[in-house]
Amino acid sequence: MLKHTPLNGKHHEANAKLVDFSGWEMPIHYGSQIEEHHIVRTDAGMFDVSHMLPVDIKGDGARAFLRALIANNIDKLQTTGRALYTCMLHEGGGVVDDLIVYFMSESWFRLVVNAGCADKDLAWMEAQREKLAPRLNITPRRDLAMIAIQGPDAAGKLWAAMPGTRELAETMKPFHAVVVGEMFIARTGYTGEDGFEVMVPNKAAPFFWQALLEAGVKPCGLGARDTLRLEAGMNLYGQDMDEGVTPFDSGLAWTVDMGGERDFIGKDALLRLPRNRQLVGLKLLDRGVLRAHQSVFTAQGEGEITSGSFSPTLNGSIALARVPVGVNLGDTVEVDVRGKRMKAAVVKYPFVRNGKALV
Amino acid sequence: MSIPADLKYTQSHEWVRLEADGNVSVGITHHAQELLGDMVFLENPTVGRQLAAGEECAVVESVKAASDVYSPIAGEVVAGNDDLEGAPEAINQDPYAAWMFRLKPANAADLDALMDAAAYAAHVEAEAH
Numbered sequence: 001m002l003k004h005t006p007l008n009g010k011h012h013e014a015n016a017k018l019v020d021f022s023g024w025e026m027p028i029h030y031g032s033q034i035e036e037h038h039i040v041r042t043d044a045g046m047f048d049v050s051h052m053l054p055v056d057i058k059g060d061g062a063r064a065f066l067r068a069l070i071a072n073n074i075d076k077l078q079t080t081g082r083a084l085y086t087c088m089l090h091e092g093g094g095v096v097d098d099l100i101v102y103f104m105s106e107s108w109f110r111l112v113v114n115a116g117c118a119d120k121d122l123a124w125m126e127a128q129r130e131k132l133a134p135r136l137n138i139t140p141r142r143d144l145a146m147i148a149i150q151g152p153d154a155a156g157k158l159w160a161a162m163p164g165t166r167e168l169a170e171t172m173k174p175f176h177a178v179v180v181g182e183m184f185i186a187r188t189g190y191t192g193e194d195g196f197e198v199m200v201p202n203k204a205a206p207f208f209w210q211a212l213l214e215a216g217v218k219p220c221g222l223g224a225r226d227t228l229r230l231e232a233g234m235n236l237y238g239q240d241m242d243e244g245v246t247p248f249d250s251g252l253a254w255t256v257d258m259g260g261e262r263d264f265i266g267k268d269a270l271l272r273l274p275r276n277r278q279l280v281g282l283k284l285l286d287r288g289v290l291r292a293h294q295s296v297f298t299a300q301g302e303g304e305i306t307s308g309s310f311s312p313t314l315n316g317s318i319a320l321a322r323v324p325v326g327v328n329l330g331d332t333v334e335v336d337v338r339g340k341r342m343k344a345a346v347v348k349y350p351f352v353r354n355g356k357a358l359v
Numbered sequence: 360m361s362i363p364a365d366l367k368y369t370q371s372h373e374w375v376r377l378e379a380d381g382n383v384s385v386g387i388t389h390h391a392q393e394l395l396g397d398m399v400f401l402e403n404p405t406v407g408r409q410l411a412a413g414e415e416c417a418v419v420e421s422v423k424a425a426s427d428v429y430s431p432i433a434g435e436v437v438a439g440n441d442d443l444e445g446a447p448e449a450i451n452q453d454p455y456a457a458w459m460f461r462l463k464p465a466n467a468a469d470l471d472a473l474m475d476a477a478a479y480a481a482h483v484e485a486e487a488h
Contacts, residue, residue, distance in 0.1 A: 017396075032451075033422050034397040223396065227422060289400050289420045310399040310422050338418065338425065 005050035006145045006205040014219055022116035024051040026222055033223035037312040040191050040228055041355045044151035045220035046212050051115035054141040054184075054199055055122070062109050065133040066101065068264050069125065071247060073257035077103035081176045083188055086255055087247045088121070089266025093273055094243035095250065097121050098235065100188060102177045110177075110184070112146070112197075114237050128265070144184075145205035149217055150195030150228075152355060158196055161215035162208070190225060192232025192353045230307050230318065233281065233350035239292055240279065240306040240320055246270060249322060251279030279306070280327060281349030282319040282335070283359055286342040290319035290335060297334040297341070300324040305335065313352045314359070320349070361389040363455055367431070367470055368479035374455060375431045375473060382437055383470070384458035387419060387428060390483050392454045395421040398447040403439035403460045410434060410462065412469065417459055419450065432469040434462035 002025040011018060016027035027048065029036060039045045057065065066074040072086035082103050088096045097117040102110045113121045118140070125138050149158050159166040165180050172178055174194070177186035184199040200208050213219070226236070233251075235241055241250035248256070248270065258270065282305070284290050290308030297303075303323030311318045319335075323346075327333065331346040347359045362368070367375040372391035376384045392398065400420040410416050410430035417428035438461040443449055450457045464470065474482060 028423075029396065032397055034399075034448075223422065287400065288402075289425065291425065310420070312422075 003051070005048055006202040007048045007050060007147075007209055010206055010209050011048065011219075016219070016221060019222075021222060022051065022114075024115060026051060027219070028223045029221035030219050033221065033227070034312045036218065036220035036224035037227050039218045040151045040193055040220060040224065041313055041352070042152065044149060044153040044157045044195075044217045045224070046209070046217045047148040047150070047220050047222070047225050048145075048209075049148050049197065050145040050205065052146055053113050053115065053118040053121075054144050054146070055111040055113060055125070056139045056141060057109045057111065057136060058139065059107055059133075059136040061133050062107055062136060065129065065136055066109060067262060068132055069128055070099075070101065071256045071264055071266060071270075073259075073262060074101065074103075074109075075262075076257075077101070080104065081172075081178050083175045083177060083186060087241075087252060088124070089247070089264070089270075090124075090243060091265060091269060093246040093266045093269030095237070095241045095245065095247060095252075096124055096243060098237050098241070098252070098255075100186075102186065104177070104179070116238060141199075143202055144199045145202050146197055146199045147205070147209060147212070148189055148191075148195060148197045149212060150189045150191040151193050154193070154195040154217075157212065157215045157217050158198075161211040161217070190232070190234055191228040192234070192350060193228075193355065227309050227312055230309055230320070231311050231313055231350065231352035233320070235279075235320070236307055245277075245322070246273060248273075248275050249277040249279070251320070276325050277303075277322050278325050278327070279320055280323055280329075281347045281351060281359070282308075282321050282333070282344040283314075283347045283351075284317040284319075284335070284342060284344045285332070286337075288317060288337045288340075288342055290317045290337065290344065295336040296321045296323055296344075297336075298323050298327045298331065300326040303327070311351060314357055318351050318359075319344070361455075362476045362480050362483075364476045366455065367473035367475065368482075369429065369431045369473060370482060371429045373428060373431050375470065376458070377470060378461070381467065382461045382463050383432070383434070384461050385428075385431060386454060386458045387450065388479070389454045391426070392450050395419065395426055396423045397421055398450045401444055401447045401450070401459065403444065404430075404436045406436050406439060408436045410436065419447070419459075428459065430462065431473060432462065433465040435465075437461050437463050
């Protein structure tokens, strides 16, 4: 039996094509995935991301707990509302999940974790809590729905849909969050565009969705979300990284703070393990479509595509691939595309940012 | 569901139209394009290639996935739709106008073995359960 978000009825009303996504019945598209992609690049679209799980960490010592729990340094968060992207590692340095953590006060941090990892994340955090901070409270917030409003017109349309949010949220910088009544409004996203991720109580979610619809925000499915995040060069858990690889193998070195005396779970392993793999961007030079798990052949040895798709913005195919260290930007590599060797260029990613092609 | 009565169909969701010159046009059905979503790429068999019935001979790729296309009957490839290769989204917009390739049948009677619209409708229905 698939789980339903509070917006499931709205998706049925809109004739969405629904699929099983990590045990949730979620919209893959509402007609055309490519149109939805372009709407987010040029206007404003919204995604039901209520399958993701907000988790509140409350109590004295919350910061000290997070200092040990996550690979990025929680002490980068010093102003109220500031957000941080990070991996949570196990002792072997593998990625348990990637998440965003918001600093709301010294006794309240909010994490948002992936739907498919939510149960194991909670068990993992609970086990660490017992060891490190038995008096902290870790509370999964299944009572909250989350809607991502993304695109260059997201801000204007959010104000139009929710009068009263404007004064507080208008001056909000990217990667910050603010609480407005029952809403938690964060200027974050997974598309490479300006936008917001807004959490509201489950009961309010269909009304909020409807208000956004009436303000001209177009519903978009998880299909467009995937091509948008790939163009934006953002990793997807379970594809680009998992428990078998480290952040260094996954293009996420920038999210790990190895400096100073701070110890965190997985740090020893990261110091010990060889760094012989890297994540690179690929742009296909021949006609075809790159897909996850295709083999990549380089002068330094074999690698594998972790995410690949057609890029609607670039009108060609792009991918993220894990390849040996030594492969450089500008190199030409070969990819086994359905039995044929095709040429691809190693390129810098993100591929697209704020509506503009970068490769 | 859109299943024209004047076409023949395969279990693997190709449609087949008998043209006036005795050749047949082949495409993928409305149901197939709906399952695959937005089309972004296709690759046709080369002209002159001899195909057996059921032989894997072309590829359509949507944003979501790649899918093989099979030859509905035995025959020789006499044309590929080059316009469609440049605009694969036409498969989504009008799947029964978007022919992919044409075959000269090895045996015209082979068409009779394919499904008619009613049988194909039942096949799609059965696959959904």
